Amino acid sequence: MPSWPAETKYISQPTLRVDAPPKVTGRARYSSDTQAEGWLYGMILRSKWPAAKILSVNLAPARQIPGIKAAVVVREGEFTVRFYGEEIAAVAGTTKQACLDALRAIEVKAEPRNDFAVNENEARKDDAPQVWQGKPNVAPGRVRERGNVDHAFGECAAVIEGFYTTPVQIHNPMETHGNTVSWTDDGVTAWASTQGITSVRDGLAGALQLDQSKVRVITDFMGGGFGAKFGAGVEGMLAARLSREAKAPVRLMLTRFDEALAVGNRPSSFQRIKMGALADGTLHAFEAENYGTAGIGAGGDSGGGGGGADIPMPYLYPVPNSRVKQSAVAVNAGSSRAFRAPGNPPASFGMESAMDDLAVKLGMDPLAFRLKNDSNEVRRQEYKIGAEKFGWKEKYLTPGSSPGPVKTGIGCAGAAWPAGGPSRTTQGEAQINPDGSIEFRLGVQDIGTGTKTVIAVVAAEMLGLKPEQITVKVGDTNYPPGPGSGGSTTCASISPTVYDICQRGLQQLQNQTGIADARGENWFAACKKLGVNPLAVHGTWIEGLSNRPAYGVQFAEVAVDTETGLVTVKKVVAVHDCGLIIDTLTLESQINGGVIMGMGYALYEERVMDDLSGVVLNPNFETYKLPGIADVPEIEIVLLNMPERGVIGIGEPATVPTAAAIGNAVANAIGVRVGSLPITPAKVLAALGKVPPVAQT
Amino acid sequence: MNDPEATGGGAFSRRTFLKGLGTTAVAAVAAQTTAVAAELEKVNAERILGPGPVPVTLTVNGQRLKLMLEPRVTLLDALRNYSSLTGAKEGCDRAACGACTVLLDDVPVYSCQKLAVEAQGREITTIEGLATDDKLSKVQQAFIEKDALQCGYCTPGFIMSVTALLKQNPHPTVDEVKHACAGNLCRCGTHPHILQAVFQAAGVKTTNKTEVIHA
Numbered sequence: 001m002p003s004w005p006a007e008t009k010y011i012s013q014p015t016l017r018v019d020a021p022p023k024v025t026g027r028a029r030y031s032s033d034t035q036a037e038g039w040l041y042g043m044i045l046r047s048k049w050p051a052a053k054i055l056s057v058n059l060a061p062a063r064q065i066p067g068i069k070a071a072v073v074v075r076e077g078e079f080t081v082r083f084y085g086e087e088i089a090a091v092a093g094t095t096k097q098a099c100l101d102a103l104r105a106i107e108v109k110a111e112p113r114n115d116f117a118v119n120e121n122e123a124r125k126d127d128a129p130q131v132w133q134g135k136p137n138v139a140p141g142r143v144r145e146r147g148n149v150d151h152a153f154g155e156c157a158a159v160i161e162g163f164y165t166t167p168v169q170i171h172n173p174m175e176t177h178g179n180t181v182s183w184t185d186d187g188v189t190a191w192a193s194t195q196g197i198t199s200v201r202d203g204l205a206g207a208l209q210l211d212q213s214k215v216r217v218i219t220d221f222m223g224g225g226f227g228a229k230f231g232a233g234v235e236g237m238l239a240a241r242l243s244r245e246a247k248a249p250v251r252l253m254l255t256r257f258d259e260a261l262a263v264g265n266r267p268s269s270f271q272r273i274k275m276g277a278l279a280d281g282t283l284h285a286f287e288a289e290n291y292g293t294a295g296i297g298a299g300g301d302s303g304g305g306g307g308g309a310d311i312p313m314p315y316l317y318p319v320p321n322s323r324v325k326q327s328a329v330a331v332n333a334g335s336s337r338a339f340r341a342p343g344n345p346p347a348s349f350g351m352e353s354a355m356d357d358l359a360v361k362l363g364m365d366p367l368a369f370r371l372k373n374d375s376n377e378v379r380r381q382e383y384k385i386g387a388e389k390f391g392w393k394e395k396y397l398t399p400g401s402s403p404g405p406v407k408t409g410i411g412c413a414g415a416a417w418p419a420g421g422p423s424r425t426t427q428g429e430a431q432i433n434p435d436g437s438i439e440f441r442l443g444v445q446d447i448g449t450g451t452k453t454v455i456a457v458v459a460a461e462m463l464g465l466k467p468e469q470i471t472v473k474v475g476d477t478n479y480p481p482g483p484g485s486g487g488s489t490t491c492a493s494i495s496p497t498v499y500d501i502c503q504r505g506l507q508q509l510q511n512q513t514g515i516a517d518a519r520g521e522n523w524f525a526a527c528k529k530l531g532v533n534p535l536a537v538h539g540t541w542i543e544g545l546s547n548r549p550a551y552g553v554q555f556a557e558v559a560v561d562t563e564t565g566l567v568t569v570k571k572v573v574a575v576h577d578c579g580l581i582i583d584t585l586t587l588e589s590q591i592n593g594g595v596i597m598g599m600g601y602a603l604y605e606e607r608v609m610d611d612l613s614g615v616v617l618n619p620n621f622e623t624y625k626l627p628g629i630a631d632v633p634e635i636e637i638v639l640l641n642m643p644e645r646g647v648i649g650i651g652e653p654a655t656v657p658t659a660a661a662i663g664n665a666v667a668n669a670i671g672v673r674v675g676s677l678p679i680t681p682a683k684v685l686a687a688l689g690k691v692p693p694v695a696q697t
Numbered sequence: 698m699n700d701p702e703a704t705g706g707g708a709f710s711r712r713t714f715l716k717g718l719g720t721t722a723v724a725a726v727a728a729q730t731t732a733v734a735a736e737l738e739k740v741n742a743e744r745i746l747g748p749g750p751v752p753v754t755l756t757v758n759g760q761r762l763k764l765m766l767e768p769r770v771t772l773l774d775a776l777r778n779y780s781s782l783t784g785a786k787e788g789c790d791r792a793a794c795g796a797c798t799v800l801l802d803d804v805p806v807y808s809c810q811k812l813a814v815e816a817q818g819r820e821i822t823t824i825e826g827l828a829t830d831d832k833l834s835k836v837q838q839a840f841i842e843k844d845a846l847q848c849g850y851c852t853p854g855f856i857m858s859v860t861a862l863l864k865q866n867p868h869p870t871v872d873e874v875k876h877a878c879a880g881n882l883c884r885c886g887t888h889p890h891i892l893q894a895v896f897q898a899a900g901v902k903t904t905n906k907t908e909v910i911h912a
Contacts, residue, residue, distance in 0.1 A: 012909070020841040023849030024833065024856060026784020026824035033783035041778070096774060097767050174788045174796055174850040174884050223786070223850030224884050256789040381912065389908075448848025448885050577912065585844045588907050593847060593886030621793035621882060630875040632888040640912040 001544045002499065004580055004643060010461045012641055014585035018453045018467060019221070019446065028221040031193035032253045034180040040069055040092040042239050042252030043099040045106050046261065047081040047088055050332040050614025051113035051129075054079050057089050058107035065105055067098030070246035072238060081110075082131060082296045083332045084615045085261025087234045092242040092250045116332040118609035120268060120293045123331045131296055131330040138291070139328050142310070147321030152285035156276030158361040159285070164273060164350040165676045166659075167606035168293070169266040170259065170624060171339055175223020177263045178253030179232065181239040187214030188240055192232065193253070195225040195447050196484030201477045203232040208240055219445045219475035226597075227338035228264035229447075230484050235263075260619035264337025265607060267309040267328070268292040271350035275319075281364050281372045286314045286322040292346070293329045294336035308336045311343040315351035316414050317373045332614055333607075338486060340594070341417055341652035345601055345659055349677060352413040352660035357673060360399055366664065367392055367412055378577050378640075379414050382553040385638055386412070386575040390555040400671020405563050408570070411664025412555045415656035420649045421548030422492040423483035426541040430459075430501045432509070433534045436524040438463070439471040440501065444482035444494060446474055449651060450586030451490055457582050458495050462502035464520030480538065488649025492546035495582060495647040501539030508535055547646040552576040552653040554595065556661040557633075560669040562688055565681030567603055567666055569633040572658065577640040579648030584639060591637050591654040598658020600627045603678050746814060753813050757782060758826025768814050773797045775813035776823060784824035784853045788882070795881030798854040799823050805861040807880070824853035827860060835898045836860050843903075845894035847885035855881045859895050868899055 004011065022028035047054075055078055059071040070092040081088065091102040115129030122128055123137045131137055153159055173193075179200075180191040188210060194200045197217040205212040222229070232240075239252035254263065269292040276285040292309035309328035359369035367387055374380060387393070395410050402408045428442040440459060446452045452474055456467040463470075473479065483493050509518040509526045512535070518526035555573040560566070572595050581587055604625040608617040618624040659677060667673045672687045686693040747768035755762040755775065764779050773790070776782045776799070785808050788796035792810040799808045800822040808816075827834040836859050839845070846852040855878060862869055862877035869877070874895045883891070893903045 016841055017844055017846070019849075020844070020846060021833070023846050023852050024824075024837040024840045025828055026782070026853050028849060029783065030786070030850060032787065033777070035781065035783070095767070095770075096778065097769060172884055174794065174848065174882065175786070176788075221849065224848040226884070253787075256791070256794075378912075385910065448846075450847075581909070584907070584909055588905075589844050589847055589885075589887060589890055592889045596886030596888060597884075620791060621789055622791075626882050626884060627886070627888075628882065629878045629888045629891065632886075635889055637907040639907065639909045641909050642912050 002542055004545060004646070005461065008461055010457045010467060012581045012584065015453060015457050015467050015583045017450055017586055018456045018472060023221070030175055030221045030223055031180065031191050031219060032175055032178060032223070034191040034251055036180055036182055036191070036249035039180060039249045039251050040094060040246055041096045041099050042090060042092045042242050042250040043103055044087050044235060044238060044252070044254070044258070045089040045103045046258065047084060047086040049081060049110060049112040050084045050118060051116040052081050053111040054081060054088060055109040055111060059089060061105040061107060062091050062102035065093070065098055065102040067094040068102045069093055069248065070242045071102065072241045072245060074234065074238070083261070083334050085258065085334060087238065087262065090238040090242055090252065092246050116614050118332050118614050119611055120270060120291065120329045120331060122611065123293070123329050124291065131332050137330040141325045141327040143323065143325045145323040149285055149287055149321045149323040152321035153276050155278065156284050157279035158358060159274065159276035160354060160357045160361050161274045162354055162357055162673065163675055164271045164353050166269045166346040166349055167677055168268045169339065169601055169605050170607055171226045171228040171264055172259055172624065172626065173224030173226060173228065176254040176256060176259050177229060177233055177235060179236045179239050180249055180251040181236065181243045182249035183240050183243040187216070189216045189218065190232065190236065191218050192236065193222045194219055194229045195445065195486055196230040197445050197475060197477050198443060198481055199230050199484055200232045200236065204236060204240060207232070207237045217477045222445065222447055225447050225485070226340050227342065227486055230338070230486065233263060256621065257619045260607060260616045260624065262334045264339065265295065265334065266339035267294045267336045269309070269311055269346040269350065273350055273354045275354045275358055277358055277362060281362055281369055283317055283319045283373045284321060286319040288313050289325045291327045291329050293331045293333070295331060295333040296335055297330055311347040313347060313351070315347040316416055317351070318375060333609060340597065341656050344415070344417065344652065344656045345598065348413055348415065348656050348660045349663060352657065353663055353673065353675060356411065356664045356667060365396060370412070370414065374414060376551060379551045379553055382551065382575040382577065382640065383412070386553050386555050386573050389636060389638060390573040392555065395557065399668050402669055406559050406561050407669040408557065408559050409665045409667070409669025410555065410557050411661045411668055412553060413657035413660035413664060415552040415653040416549060417488055417653040417656065418549040420488035420492065420550055420652065422496065422541055422546040423489055424541050426482045426493040426497045427480035427538065428482065428494070428497045428501050429480050429536060429538045430505055431534050431536050432505055432527055432530070434527055434530045434532065436527040437471065439473060440498065441473045441479040442482050442494060442497065443477055443479040444474050444490060445485055447485045449485065449490065449590055450583060451485065451494065453586055454491055454582050455494060455498050458498040459502055462499060463523060465523060488550065488652045491582060491649045492548065492647045493541055496545035497539055497541045499545055500542045501537055504539050505535065505537040508537060545646045547579050547648050550577060550648050550650060550653045552657065554657045554661045556658070556665040558662060558665040558669055560666055560684060562670060565684035567679055567684065569599055569662060571634045571636070572661070573636045573638070574654065575638040575640070576650060576653060577642055578650050579645040580643040581639060581641045582647060587639065587650060588637055590651055592635055594651070594654025595635050595658050596627050596632055598655045599631070599662060601677060602659035602662040606678050751814070754817055755813065755821055756819070757821045758823060764813070766813050768812065770813050771809050772799070772811040772813045772816045773808035776808065782823055782825055786850050786853060788851065795854040795858065796851050798857040798881065800857055800861055803861060803864055805858050824856060827856070834860065836863065839894040839898035843890045843894035843897055845887055845890040847887050851881060851883045855883070855891055859898065863899055
């Protein structure tokens, strides 16, 4: 059985990100920076109706605009659009300005439908307009039950009922979705802003009816995805068709506006939770009904409520008697997509809010209540370490007892990410040159998590070289295949693969050169003995070096101004188990990022739909607020290094518990629960009875 | 060139706007306003550009960049799409995210909200112009050492904002740094490391509180 070295020089140390220099100098070429020879600008015309039958699209006037080289319709003949922003047509031209003019010139004849539903609670009504005609908006609920719930509630010493809601959240990576696509007789090359070069390749090949070997996808640098960038998307297909027609590469990047409409989001959740515990604080009964929307459905082909809105319930804690009913609601809005730890942040918010509410009712300290009920040994250890560092005991006051108009409060919450772990089919190769230089090629992509750095660190460790001596190439489907970057799987997939490549390389070097141990100071001598031909080594993921799942707990301290309702996060302590840590520096960055994204979910972010017009009201950064540098609290991180567990990804768990911890801290500060994310000043003041509650549509 | 935006009936040119002001809106000061409007109209008549491409000369990172651009082309568009300077990024194209930040005579501006024709005669500095003779600037170096970036798409904008700050105020307070970066968004959540990097670049030692426990 292979194992990681016990003593390490680079693994578990802070190593500078290997691709930082091109990123700080502007040399890094992102997908949206692609300037392929003779490239054209591409743009999409989107539906201005939330529901309509498109009767005809006349592209002729657009083609008349000087500089326009191609124009295509999404589908021939009549077709239906089901949300504001659905794609109708696209143009390609020599300038952005020509494209803007051309989009205005396209003539669309449509029969708009005035009956549409964009909000979950409207769409759930029996007489609601059907998003998918002939299919009810609410899918038949799924019910899971264990034990005897109805009987068990009678045995409880304390029971709480709460309604906890979370909004539709938009990914909003800083680089929008899009591609530059070149389609010639030789095939298709796509420079894609993607988390999955292989899935983009296969998606394009399928849609364009090309051999997979005729499609190449390249992603040297990309500007974030968070789950929304796994496929080529409608925009990728349109760019390809435009390229075919124009006989030139087409760069089609979405606008910021488009990002809010058509390329994914986190489903909402409306969780009605009833939960009870025995007198000693043991959770005994749990009942929940949850619904949420994934827009028109996951991928648009699953009518009648679509999938993707279910969440894991009851979250984290084993409850012997539970009944959970969940259903998804279709609305006239863009489909959801995977979003960092799908299902988990909303589940965490509902469950962990209910936990604190029940602890209050039982008269227990919320942390003690968790330790009583959380059977997970890793998380228990994390709670103890975090509580010490955070000063839980010293800081904890009974809810609402903080003096003065600006009240402080604390809260905590736990995380689980069971879906991580490796992709077992990951492959890679290295070319070892006679001059001792070595290049690794893996068909993965670095979405900002430090994938290239991980490869360099593992290779340097195994070969006795320095990370800067390792050349790393990723982001090209011509390299051996690797997984999409999602679900905290990449690190656990590539680290064992690089390990295997290195072991095979060393073995082959020994076979060819007779040098028994080619590592470290022997490296260059051994490589020199290769003679003229470099050595090419292929490796695969191997068992025993990676693992799942990951857990984690976070503590938050907030100040709530009870006169303005403003919540300020003062401090977050994040304690996360990481298996064998590869690079403490990039890991720290990723945990900071998870916390800050969770803070946006807690306090600022929400897609707002307009009932009357069916449009997204906040499709830009002025009105869809992301946390800014002035909002960010002091974040203290504790990393649990557990080498014996092997390598584990951390991207998802870092963002799971933040919103729940902040929500609990707010409740602790003001003594009353704000059960709806984002926790805006208006909701805080309403919870305090100072203003009327915001109507929930 | 068929250009509905520039010639269409609904378009409000500066001239028609000024005319409108002069004749109806402010009758009380009509004489004076009309005189001003007439004067402006005269000046503008000589300076009307477009709608077709016009020659534009930009001074970017000390180099002259001669382009033919429609007057409505933004500075960001000119850099990214009419030259190979793609370091400034487009994140929103509406002055909200800061990824496109460049320096105009040492002042950080959103290049997506500046027309290229307006930037003529100014010293434009982009992220590509910060390193001299392949030697990184202090800010760039600090961003690397503190890992003040993840996907890196917002990084050029942050670095330009920070560069401008430190040039004007070499020893900023935390609040001053936050204020200087308030116009830059980062979705990966790199802010704590950006703060550390700014202070490192300013020569202030920062401590990292992260703790690794071998469990």
